[in-house]
Amino acid sequence: MDKPKFVYVTYIRSTREKVFQALTDGDATRAYWFGYRIESDWTVGGPLRFYNPEGQLVHDDRLLAYDPPATLSYAWKPLQKGFEGETESRVTFTLEQAGDQVKLTMVHDEMMPGGKMLGAVSGGWPAVLSSLKSLLETGTALERQIPRHE
Amino acid sequence: MDDVFKALADASRRQLLDRLFDRPGQTLGELCQGLEMSRQAVSKHLAILEAANLVAAVKRGREKLHYLNPVPIHEIADRWVGKYQRAALDGLAALKSELEKDEDNG
Numbered sequence: 001m002d003k004p005k006f007v008y009v010t011y012i013r014s015t016r017e018k019v020f021q022a023l024t025d026g027d028a029t030r031a032y033w034f035g036y037r038i039e040s041d042w043t044v045g046g047p048l049r050f051y052n053p054e055g056q057l058v059h060d061d062r063l064l065a066y067d068p069p070a071t072l073s074y075a076w077k078p079l080q081k082g083f084e085g086e087t088e089s090r091v092t093f094t095l096e097q098a099g100d101q102v103k104l105t106m107v108h109d110e111m112m113p114g115g116k117m118l119g120a121v122s123g124g125w126p127a128v129l130s131s132l133k134s135l136l137e138t139g140t141a142l143e144r145q146i147p148r149h150e
Numbered sequence: 151m152d153d154v155f156k157a158l159a160d161a162s163r164r165q166l167l168d169r170l171f172d173r174p175g176q177t178l179g180e181l182c183q184g185l186e187m188s189r190q191a192v193s194k195h196l197a198i199l200e201a202a203n204l205v206a207a208v209k210r211g212r213e214k215l216h217y218l219n220p221v222p223i224h225e226i227a228d229r230w231v232g233k234y235q236r237a238a239l240d241g242l243a244a245l246k247s248e249l250e251k252d253e254d255n256g
Contacts, residue, residue, distance in 0.1 A: 005174060007217035009206040010225075105206065126224035133225070142228055 016069035032131040032141040157202035170218040
């Protein structure tokens with residue numbers, strides 16, 4: 001296994017159940033993920049999709065691990081223009097209780113060497129995770145837009 | 151948030167963050183290479199950075215790999231910079247409605 005390329009950690013004053021729900025619920029992701037909706041029937045090996053704020057399918061992913069409220073992992077395959085030649089990478093969320101907070105670790109790895117995904121994800125995830133934290137702790141998501149790749 | 155500012159208020163620790171930005175996933179030994187600091191000092195600085203959540207450590211076998219975690223810095227930016235931008239946008243929106251109101255009256 002190659003070394004993970006990106007590791008992000010945030011502490012959220014919440015429960016693992018609530019954080020896990022926010023990661024897997026389409027209405028919740030729309031609120032903090034800048035309008036993007038996740039959708040899956042949560043069968044491991046089955047499809048997992050992302051729709052942009054206009055309702056277009058922008059990700060055709062595969063669910064790799066689903067173990068609520070501890071682990072969520074999916075193959076990451078954007079359909080947007082410019083990513084046609086990219087092989088799928090992998091996103092893994094790990095949730096641990098740390099006192100009254102949840103330690104949420106997000107690893108994005110198995111990216112194609114020299115691919116565009118390396119540069120594309122480095123700016124986006126901290127914004128998504130900060131917005132998730134804000135939504136769960138204060139009830140309000142952040143308004144920042146993530147870079148669009150249309 | 152105090153932890154983050156305290157951790158960043160040291161040139162050696164910022165240097166370690168720069169090295170992790172350039173090459174993610176380094177072990178303590180790799181991080182020490184070419185540095186003037188002792189291994190013990192680097193280890194101490196890393197512990198402070200980890201406590202502030204600026205460095206995320208991942209265990210792989212017997213190794214501990216270190217990564218720059220930008221999320222706390224992002225949260226600081228959102229708290230002040232993001233707010234400032236929102237205020238500027240609100241200001242522009244208010245100005246627009248004020249000017250358009252005048253236009254209607256005129």
